[in-house]
Amino acid sequence: MSGDGEPPPPSGFTIRGGAGPAYADLAELRGAARALERAAEHLADAAEQVDAGTRAVRLGAGDSPASAQVALAALADLRAGPGSLRAASERARDLGRGLHAAADLYGQAEDRVGAAMRLLLSGIGTAVADRPAAAALEAALLAHVTFRLGALALGWRLLRGGGLPSPREVVVALPAQELMAFAGGVLRGAAPGWQGASAAAVPDVARTATAAASAASVVLPALGQRPLLVTARLGAASGRPAPTSAADVLRDLGALYPAAGGTAGTVGIERIEQADGQLTWVVAIPGMQTGAFGWGSNPMDMATNVRLMAGVADDGTQLVLRALAQAGVGRGERVLLAGHSQGGMVAMALAGDDAFRDRYRVEAVLTAGSPAGSQATPAGIPVLHLEHRQDLVPALDGTPAPAVSTRTTAIRDLAASADPADRLAARDPAAAHRIGAYVRTAGAASTAGAASVRAWEAAADRVLGTPGTPARRWEFTGTRLVPGDALRVSGPGSRP
Structure with missing residues (x-):
């Protein structure tokens, strides 16, 4: 039901939280x-x-x-x-x-039931890891029940003429957040002593892993964090029209990826000259680009993922902090933080940092395909989380974003889209996670006009430009240095 002046529920979207109604x-x-x-x-x-x-x-x-x-x-x-x-x-x-x-x-009540279920699964996982003998019996029982339910679901699909599901369709259908909560519980339970259930099992595991790596680095320095050099890309500065929407911001972000011709480990800082003479800034942060655990030169790696999940100092946020300083962003100037995948976690970490907010005025945060549900932000900062039902990455922290008035989660079912590119991406979790799919979703969410999305856009408009507003963009690359290089580098671009 929808009435005068209020758009109908956006087709293919589930809207949670934010200033408007839940769809x-x-x-x-x-x-x-x-x-x-x-x-x-x-x-x-x-x-x-x-x-x-x-x-x-x-x-x-x-x-x-x-x-x-x-x-x-x-x-x-x-x-x-x-x-x-x-x-x-x-x-x-x-x-x-x-x-x-x-x-x-x-x-x-729905949120509390979901949280209770994830807490229960975490506790079961912890108990399974703590008592391996009982785990074997429980696993056999679970496999039996799962097989029965799967057979019933498959039979129903075949009766309706749906054909056999592909392996990718099976993966997409899995309850990813619940499975991550269970897996986090298993890993917590593997630690010495009784751990108990946790509503944040995956971040707890990440904190344990980073603490262990930090302790080991005392004996093996190679396991510790390396110095980070941040430099402006020569020739990358350019004048251009300012972005006017979330889709524009994500489109510009996508151009930073190496696959699109960008440089590895690079973030974008865009200065927008508003009509009243004020300067506003858009920060574009790509996602993970390598699976290395800290030993590579690119800071956008798995080690940064784990440290962000754990809520400890990481190279992704350090890269953005130094890039903002080198770009000349002034104290109190308005900033929009946007990130895809790991980049969304970086954006959330910065928005939640007191020192960062003391220096910059964060007007809005945009994440796309990011496992950022467990990260907190102050109540006054509007956040828009874009997710795809077929993208597994947002579920990796085992926690959905809270449905509060300043955090809107727009979850899109790509299979319900009229765009053939979206329907094709719906069949592959990797394709559903790509930035191009999220550019289309940002546009679709804006067109659908849900009240919560409109409220976020009103906040973002205080930073974004109108058509024809002049802007200038810089790119900054972060490079981890090997010990020999660190001896030859000093100055504001490197971490002390």
């Missing part, structure tokens, strides 16, 4: 509440018109006192008492508020 099972309930609110407004307007009519009758009562008395008596019931227009308006408002409250409670 999922709660859409009908929200729509009924909005209809009651509009009815209350119309009734209040009618009450004002009755008041005006009453005043007009009284002014003309001298011409026909008898007729005036009849008219005033008829209007009296509409103006006062339990059957009056104002009383009806208040009842409609109360009902609308009640439906909104019910939807809020229902949504919170």
Whole structure:
């Protein structure tokens, strides 16, 4: 259900959190509440018109006192008492508020049930790792039940003429967040001693891993963090029209990837000259580019992933901090942080850092395909998380983003898209994760016009330009140095 002035639920999207209604099972309930609110407004307007009519009758009562008395008596019931227009308006408002409250409670209940299920799975995983003998029996039982359910689902699909699913379709259908919570519990349970269940099992494992690596680096320095050099790419600075939308921002971000002709380990900093003379800045942060665990030169690697998940110092955020300083971003100037995959985790880490917010004014954060649900941001910063139902990466931290007023998660089912490119990407989790698919999704989310997305766009517009607004972009590359190189480098571009 949707009413005047409110767009219908966006096709193919599930919207969680943000300033507007949740579009999922709660859409009908929200729509009924909005209809009651509009009815209350119309009734209040009618009450004002009755008041005006009453005043007009009284002014003309001298011409026909008898007729005036009849008219005033008829209007009296509409103006006062339990059957009056104002009383009806208040009842409609109360009902609308009640439906909104019910939807809020229902949504919170859904979130709490999901959190309880992930906590339970984490606890089961911990127990399985702690008692291997019982684990074998539990695994056999789980395999038996899974086989039975899978056979039933496959039979139903074949009866409907769907054919056999491909291995990729099977992977996409898995409950990724729940599996990650279970896997995190297993890894936690493998540690000495009883660990207990955790609602953040995957970040807990990441913290344990980084602590172990830090301790080992005392004996083996090669395991420690290497110095980071950040340099501006010569010839990369360019004048250009400013980005005007989330899709533009992600399109520019995609050009930084080596596969698109960019340089490995590079972020983009774009300065926008607003009509009032103020400067605003867009920070574009690509995702992981190598699976190395810290021993390669590219800081956008698996080690940075783990450290971001653990919430400890990492090279991705250091790269952006130095790039902002070298680009000349002034204290208090407005900034939009945008990241794809690992880059979204970097953006969230920066937005959640007190020192960063003391220096820069973070107006909005945009993530695309990022496992950032477990990362916190201050309540005043609008965040838009774009996710695909067929992309497994956002589930890697085992935690969905909280459905609060300043964090909007737009989850798109690529298989429901009218675009053949989206439907093709829906068959492959790797394709569903690519930046090109998220550029299309950013455009589709904006076109759909969900209230929560519009609220985020209003915040982002304080940084982005309008068509024709001049902008200038710089690119900065981070390079980890081997010990021999570190001896020859000093200055503001390297980490002390």
